[in-house]
Amino acid sequence: WYVTCSRPINKPVTVDQINLISPALPPSKPSTVDLDHLHLLQLIGHGRYGMVWRAELGNKEVAVKVFQSQHKLYFDNEKEIFQSDLLSHENIIQFIGDCESHSETDSCLEYLLVLAYIPSGSLMNFLKESTCNFFEMCRLVQSTARGLAYLHSEVLAQNGLHKFPIVHRDVNSRNILVKNDGSCAISDLGFAKRVCGSRFISENEDEEEEVSSFITDVGTLRYMPPEVLDGAVNIRDCESALKQVDTYALALVIWEITSRCNDLYRLSGRLDAVAPAYMLPFEAELGLHPTFDNVKTLVSTNNQRPQFPVQWRSNIFEMKYLIEIMEDSWDSDAEARLSAACIDNRIGELRRFWQQRQSSNQLQLQINPADDDEI
Ligand code: ADP
Ligand code: MG
Numbered sequence: 001w002y003v004t005c006s007r008p009i010n011k012p013v014t015v016d017q018i019n020l021i022s023p024a025l026p027p028s029k030p031s032t033v034d035l036d037h038l039h040l041l042q043l044i045g046h047g048r049y050g051m052v053w054r055a056e057l058g059n060k061e062v063a064v065k066v067f068q069s070q071h072k073l074y075f076d077n078e079k080e081i082f083q084s085d086l087l088s089h090e091n092i093i094q095f096i097g098d099c100e101s102h103s104e105t106d107s108c109l110e111y112l113l114v115l116a117y118i119p120s121g122s123l124m125n126f127l128k129e130s131t132c133n134f135f136e137m138c139r140l141v142q143s144t145a146r147g148l149a150y151l152h153s154e155v156l157a158q159n160g161l162h163k164f165p166i167v168h169r170d171v172n173s174r175n176i177l178v179k180n181d182g183s184c185a186i187s188d189l190g191f192a193k194r195v196c197g198s199r200f201i202s203e204n205e206d207e208e209e210e211v212s213s214f215i216t217d218v219g220t221l222r223y224m225p226p227e228v229l230d231g232a233v234n235i236r237d238c239e240s241a242l243k244q245v246d247t248y249a250l251a252l253v254i255w256e257i258t259s260r261c262n263d264l265y266r267l268s269g270r271l272d273a274v275a276p277a278y279m280l281p282f283e284a285e286l287g288l289h290p291t292f293d294n295v296k297t298l299v300s301t302n303n304q305r306p307q308f309p310v311q312w313r314s315n316i317f318e319m320k321y322l323i324e325i326m327e328d329s330w331d332s333d334a335e336a337r338l339s340a341a342c343i344d345n346r347i348g349e350l351r352r353f354w355q356q357r358q359s360s361n362q363l364q365l366q367i368n369p370a371d372d373d374e375i
């Protein structure tokens with residue numbers, strides 16, 4: 001139910017909208033890592049195709065994603081994406097390098113990706129352990145949207161480097177990391193693809209056959225939009241269609257973040273309200289291990305989406321605006337969804353509005369100090 005892969009293009013692309021950026025650019029082809037200086041210290045993550053370790057590279061703390069040889073295709077894809085020109089962005093995990101090694105247990109070849117280490121780990125872990133206030137919520141959402149918007153964007157630098165739009169194809173709260181400053185970085189580019197109109201762009205023509213077989217088998221079931229569940233992705237414009245698949249998943253991630261924002265429960269209810277425990281999207285409806293048919297019936301046939309607490313459906317501007325952002329972005333009509341860049345802008349507006357509300361409340365308190373139970 002996805003697009004088929006096409007050969008790499010040789011002629012220049014035509015694009016409607018290209019971002020021009022200045023020639024002062026970070027290096028975009030990191031060198032290979034010297035294995036002698038790399039020491040794996042602690043297992044910190046176990047994904048579908050490999051294990052992630054906290055490690056030391058020289059005296060720098062790094063994360064290392066280890067792929068077994070049978071998963072080399074995923075390593076090659078993720079490495080190719082990380083090495084794309086102009087991929088560096090503060091909201092995309094930093095790629096440091098790669099190397100090969102022999103497994104200690106069976107001496108088979110393993111493939112290693114070295115990334116910046118993020119101590120707080122995944123957004124899902126973070127949300128399980130912590131709640132957030134309104135500003136922290138905005139920062140988590142806006143930085144994630146900004147990272148995805150950059151991934152999706154086309155950039156033509158004045159020095160001739162060209163970034164093709166990239167679709168992630170597995171946006172979920174396990175594949176987003178929370179940095180120490182409270183902003184997020186998009187990670188796990190194992191399924192990501194460079195796209196242009198109706199084509200996937202690869203540097204390796206020989207991979208066409210193998211790549212096309214996994215194109216039909218990507219993403220995380222719980223985060224799949226109706227058109228993917230129905231096998232109805234518009235393959236003629238896979239660039240737009242797959243960006244819309246990503247924004248649907250981003251909307252579910254925004255729901256996860258907002259569900260842990262204490263201020264949202266306080267705005268519409270008691271001033272000392274605390275967000276309830278973290279839940280996955282659709283966990284309330286489908287539990288922890290739904291089948292494909294369960295998700296398809298709920299999301300596509302019944303057109304259901306994660307629920308909001310009843311008291312959020314109030315007339316308070318922030319609530320209405322946030323709910324509208326999520327509802328527009330998980331619309332069953334894929335073309336009606338907001339772009340990631342638009343979500344970034346709207347959350348920026350919301351943050352400014354909240355800031356103004358806070359300062360006018362402060363002013364109110366100064367004028368009338370007796371009314372100290374108002375927000
Ligand atoms: P997979 O492709 O196998 O899903 P991921 O890249 O998503 O692998 O990594 C799996 C888990 O490892 C993540 O959900 C996260 O908890 C942890 N992880 C991945 N990269 C990092 C990193 N750079 N810093 C800290 N933790 C990480
Ligand atoms: Mg992952």
Ligand code: MG
Nearest residue numbers: 047188190191
């Ligand atoms: Mg992955």
